[in-house]
Amino acid sequence: MIVYTNIIKILLVIIGLLINNIAFNQKVHRVNYASQADIKVFVVNYTSQADLIVYKAKYTSQINKKGIWFFTPNIFQADYKIFFVDYASRLSI
Numbered sequence: 001m002i003v004y005t006n007i008i009k010i011l012l013v014i015i016g017l018l019i020n021n022i023a024f025n026q027k028v029h030r031v032n033y034a035s036q037a038d039i040k041v042f043v044v045n046y047t048s049q050a051d052l053i054v055y056k057a058k059y060t061s062q063i064n065k066k067g068i069w070f071f072t073p074n075i076f077q078a079d080y081k082i083f084f085v086d087y088a089s090r091l092s093i
Contacts (some may be wrong), residue, residue, distance in 0.1 A: 037083035
């Protein structure tokens with residue numbers, strides 16, 4: 001199991017067409033069900049496997065650059081809702 005911390009890099013595989021959009025909208029909220037998500041995300045072990053590399057911000061003031069995401073505590077604050085899948089084959093490509 002991968003432990004998520006505020007400093008650790010999150011490697012993500014994202015649907016190809018949404019990569020540019022999501023990089024600029026950096027407030028995200030993790031949902032519990034795939035049907036609620038705008039985007040499904042799969043965390044990979046190596047940067048060479050990722051379509052997009054992002055970092056997790058501790059504060060909203062840290063998201064001044066693309067590729068830094070802030071996980072909002074409330075769904076209404078998020079630009080996108082994401083769901084972490086267990087297997088890459090469950091991504092909708």
